[in-house]
């Protein structure tokens with residue numbers, strides 16, 4: 289497959305080829321059979337009732353990626369047929385998220401703009417005798433629907449004359465009924481093994497203000513009736529959705545068949561993406577916000593697109609991850625590690641190193657002259673083209689608390705009494721002792737340095753200490769707030785069960801090289817030996833950057 293199919297007009301990469309999945313096999317077949325005389329057209333149809341998450345991200349990549357691959361188009365459509373749960377706030381966040389991921393819709397549409405057409409189609413179904421007005425309450429309808437083993441029973445309104453049903457439907461629209469007093473049901477088959485075909489409700493009465501059409505309507509179409517019409521009206525060819533709609537496909541097809549819609553779209557289902565150790569369901573996210581355990585929908589620990597953006601994940605990484613997950617009919621619960629792998633891969637050549645000590649302990653270099661200071665040259669990245677910067681070094685420095693141990697275990701190559709380590713970009717130092725307070729807590733580590741070992745000095749490397757540790761000069765270090773993150777959930781599964789991880793966030797006041805005070809919101813760095821970090825765009829105030837851990841350095845995930 290030609291790679292440049294996925295280039296944007298400016299030559300940059302969309303990063304999602306979504307190569308060779310079963311959905312594309314179906315499309316290839318349809319193209320070979322000339323099933324449609326219109327271009328391949330997909331849609332991403334979120335309901336604006338919450339923020340998008342990593343699962344939606346996969347659907348976005350799949351729908352937009354498919355349109356790109358086949359030179360067709362993809363609509364961003366708000367599936368806004370339920371006025372009760374929808375909100376303008378979510379509409380705006382969805383557009384921002386899709387654009388941020390690198391995709392541009394061919395049309396921006398609202399399902400609610402088709403309410404008139406949907407209404408007309410329902411009148412047609414009623415006149416044809418394929419739908420009827422029913423006085424039953426939702427409880428009565430549920431009871432009449434039967435069970436898996438027991439067929440449903442025909443509604444007593446099933447044979448209501450079409451003219452009467454039509455008049456009722458018009459009266460429903462005119463506001464003559466209260467919520468739940470009347471509905472329109474499809475006349476299909478009450479003994480169908482498929483529950484969705486047992487005379488499903490097509491329209492309900494609901495006196496509610498809609499975010500787009502206001503109070504224009506007091507009847508609203510049900511999802512299963514509205515969705516095929518939305519797709520058909522837009523000329524969608526392949527309507528890609530998740531597996532739970534497989535059993536709804538016969539109803540999708542029934543609606544369009546009864547309306548004699550020419551060349552109706554083909555619904556194709558794929559398995560939802562599940563991610564371990566996180567929380568995706570809106571209900572659970574809302575609960576954590578209410579309980580104050582997370583900030584909001586964009587908490588950096590969440591796998592909402594807004595949260596992942598704030599966390600510092602890149603669109604390139606998310607698209608590469610979605611591609612790696614693939615598209616299938618089998619449920620998949622993916623390890624978080626796999627997502628982190630792609631984030632790390634994307635960042636490793638993009639960002640510069642900085643020296644930051646998260647949990648500092650002071651080191652006093654006894655034989656380094658008091659009052660003296662010198663500049664050490666530190667590479668900005670592995671790539672020599674990225675240049676170097678000069679950091680000050682003097683008698684007192686900070687190192688990570690965990691880089692010193694009084695009683696070292698085997699294979700501990702960092703600082704302990706009598707051991708020599710390399711200070712990155714500076715000198716070799718040997719530990720000579722510790723200072724403790726009255727309670728026995730270590731307040732400083734004492735060392736001596738070897739002036740002959742300054743980094744870059746010829747021959748200095750002949751001794752090769754096993755450990756290299758990072759440091760910052762105590763005289764010039766700045767304090768920066770840093771937040772490290774663990775998984776949001778100790779446990780989570782496909783059913784939405786989860787256990788919140790109380791250790792999912794650790795706050796540090798780190799000691800950093802001075803330049804980091806000037807870092808701009810959104811700027812990313814690798815903190816040497818600690819991980820990748822971004823300046824938080826929400827919490828950072830002018831000259832007071834707050835850093836989020838994007839991802840640590842180590843991974844157990846290996847790509848196949």
Ligand code: ATP
Nearest residue numbers: 333334335343344346347529530560561562568569
């Ligand atoms: P949730 O309740 O988790 O927010 P949803 O299905 O209610 O999900 P919609 O706004 O209806 O959210 O979804 C928009 C599109 O995204 C749909 O086509 C849906 O199938 C798809 N989608 C939602 N969740 C996932 C997921 N986990 N994996 C892949 N696609 C998904």
Ligand code: MG
Nearest residue numbers: 334335337367
């Ligand atoms: Mg939904």
